[in-house]
Amino acid sequence: MGPVLLSLLLAAIFAAAGVGEAVYIPYNTSAGVVPGKLNVHVVPHTHDDVGWLKTVDQYYVGSNNSIQGACVQNVLDSLIPALLKDENRKFIYVEQAFFQRWWRNQNDMIKDTVKGLISSGRLELINGGMCMHDEAAVHYIDMIDQTTLGHSYIKEEFGQIPRIGWQIDPFGHSAVQAYLLGAEVGFDAFYFFRIDYQDRDTRKGTKELEVVWRGSKTLGSSADIFAGIFPKNYEPPPGEFYFEVDDSSPVVQDDPLLFDYNVEERVNDFVAAAVAQANITRTNHIMFTMGTDFKYQYAESWFRNMDKLIHYVNKDGRVNALYSTPSIYTDAKYAANEQWPLKTNDFFPYADNPNAYWTGYFTSRPALKRYVRMMSGYYLAARQLEFFKGRHSSGLSTDSLGDALALAQHHDAVTGTEKQHVANDYAKRLSIGYTQAQELVSTSLACLTESGSISRCSSPMTKLSQCLLLNVTYCPPAEMDLTKGKSLVVLVYNSLGWKREDILRIPVFSDSIVVHDSEGREIESQLLPIATASLNIRDKHVKAYLSITPGAKPKFWLAFPVSIPPLGFNTYFVSNSKKSAHMSSKSSQYSPQGSESSNLQVGQGNLKLQYNAAGTLSLYSDSKTQVQANFEQKYKYYIGQDGNASDPQASGAYIFRPNGTVPIKTDGQVPLTVLRGPIVDEVHQQINSWIYQITRVYKGKDYVETEFIVGPIPVDDGNGKELATEIVTNMATNKTFYTDSSGRDFIKRIRDYRSEWKIEVHQPIAGNYYPVNLGIYVEDGSKELSVLVDRSIGGSSIKDGQIELMLHRRLLHDDGKGVAEALNETVCLDKQCEGLIIEGKYYVKIDPQGEGARWRRTFGQEIYSPLLLAFTEQDGGNWANSHVAKFSAMDSTYSLPDNVAMLTLQELEDGSVLLRFAHLYEAGEDKDLSTLASIDLKRVFPEKKIDKIIETSLSANQERTAMEKKRLKWKVQGSAADEKVVRGGPVDPSKLVVELGPMEIRTFIISFDHQLRSQHQ
Ligand SMILES: [Zn+2]
8 A cells, every 4th residue: 555545544534533522612711629638739931021131121021032033012012812712721920010011002892902911810910029039149128119000009909819929930039038029928839949959859749839038037937938849840740741833842733634632641641740740849739830931922832732631631630731820729738637747948059950059149230239229218308308308299200210110120130140221221210210310319418408498399599419429439529619719508418217326428629628508517528539549440440331421530639528317418518728726637658668568457436457568458446346356358369160071061141150360469568548537547559460459447436448449350361250259257156147138137157068958069159159138247256247238249258268259250251041142241331342341339347246236236237228418509608598407207306116117108109108027137237236126107207297107018009907817827847936926016096106026027108197297288
């Protein structure tokens, strides 16, 4: 028989067998959970990055497809008809930044349809923030803000409260995510997959991929959450179940009239995948995550195949397959009434193979990281000022900055793991948002200084301006000519709830300056010559970023002490003076040669630093605390592994893989220049041609401030480099150090060790790096060495007594994790590009054992919320006649307790106010401050009367009491620990006192009596 005849014959047989069925098959997709069977929860989903290889808008509209064929609009457009086709089909959507872009383009008919799908649970909005934020390089305040933005939108538009955390892609997971952005927002469970491969292998063996995660030592079981770790990734199970139109997996071919009928094979593949997963999972429920990045652009293709799989698998009967969502899955897990293993601490660092530690991104794009952190603190302050002014009194708002910041928290944004053009897009959005917020801030401050009270005001006479580029010594309003009798007015705003003493620095031209405070008193000030290294970066960056050529270079930093009331401002006046009792002192300048620097001492107050003959720091001593320590500070770089063919894992945007450590050579002696004066001593050092550093000791302060200017990192030798600074002491720290979790709880780290599983060490440096957002410290039983940072950064203690921070990275190879670009940032001017220079600060303090928390917490909050400066000028000296020079929005004799920060004060669109307080201390961290704190709201808002106060979940989308009632309480294996969790009690609406237990964050929506407000106008 020839081949033609055979196929004709076969076709005839199939046609005969399939009569009736081949026309229309009603697939039965209605299965729910079946007790006693293995239930396979088929969860259709798409993972849509709000920027990565393309910008968020390019991903949305589907442009720039030569980079990546991805169009989120296609996903959402095709999803709706696909869901309508069968009422059992379900889908989850996660990223609100995309969903909102789509929603505002829809007509009423589609909107009604989608609302129906959402309210019936067929389309579920989960996670619910604007993006799926990162968990290592993101500060907890930003996590809260971006989640609140998304959740409030979902509540308003759809009346929904997301139940499930879905952090499926971030590169490691923080304790703060579990307890704060999980339990405290009311989530019942939290799903993800990126944990260390060795940890995963261990958990598979012991069926511990699903756990109860207790992220907070202080809040204990009251903030437990169910955490599900996917066995492999967030994609369909092994066995080829990808059904995008261009995917290569075999579709389910069940038409007997056609060739390649494969129902049995596909059912067998499905059952095999289910059984394999069931073997490593507790209970008879498993989840198939059916989707991955930017999938469902033609949703019907996926659903068609899943319909068939569910239909035929259930006909087969070995397992039960059902359309499901993470909520349905979570409820099924809960109903199983199982006791779950307990997980504490976090899931950092993440490695997906022995040489791939995802610890490089803790530092990648350090300038973007700093920009995000600056904007974060600014946004907090700007919303306060927006509230003081009144949200509706003009078109200015902080909304655009809030949106830009939300996007910047994405796990390919602040992480530095996006392509360069996408990083530029995030920065552009921040810049636009900042520009609007800045105008609002200036207007609000002008209103306050003109009226001295919180009242609606929109067009004040006083024109204030601000200086974003003060870090490169660029501040045009301060560059005014003071010689003609004018003076510079500096309005200094403090967004913290406590009074603050600080030192300001402003660039000036004149060397005969006098500074007056708001009561007309002359105050002490000091002039410090501006380092050439600072001036060199000024002109270039002003031109590169603002496209303007800055004017003449200022000569000095003017430093003077300021004292600012809580939630308020004070005003200072800088003018020219030839003769005055408190003329600014010019710093003495001294450059010791050779051995002259031996035993050189700096510091005018209690804290003294001593240098040795080589020009390096040798001793730290504090006469007040009696702390003394040998102390060295130096630089080194790691050579980035180049990933050559035989060993392909390179160091890159995600991965830190050092191939050798090179100390920065100092040729015997680093020349020092010492500036001394009444306010601050500075030691300037050009460490090498691309590292400049200034070490400062302020007279009234008991910590060391180090400013660094690093770059361009030279790569002409063909090696990428990752620069770290080290602080080395002789403290015996026993492999142990502590790093913060997303800027909040400190977690104990032990070198080459994991507390919950046994690690085989392959990367002794990269595998001991952790994210640092607030700080890192070590202790030896008699003292604590703490280092605080100005942005998110990678850090470690690689040797006992040592702390290191990775400040900057410049690499020449892609690390193969998807971004397909080397992390080689440059700044271009007139078509000439050179490596990025970064400027920043870190802060060091040594305290007696047990006393370090106060500085880490209180000063840490001051680093996050720097004083906000606004400038104007006055002719003559009668500012006080027409302006209020000193102001506090709170009762003038009140301040928040030392252990409390106001995280949010924001007027919402409906006129109500979002108010959020955080206790800054963990239980047992400080003998005085780890205690219940209370806040007297009547004194926080002395001019207003609170009508109504409702405590809400952390993301403000539901009442706290309702959330607590509803939230699932999971059982933990082993006996219940005896724990005492302190939380504040309910707020009595007549007393209006808010209590906070250690580490507690409480969120309120308050309404003011508007009658009272209008009386004040
Ligand atoms: Zn992603």
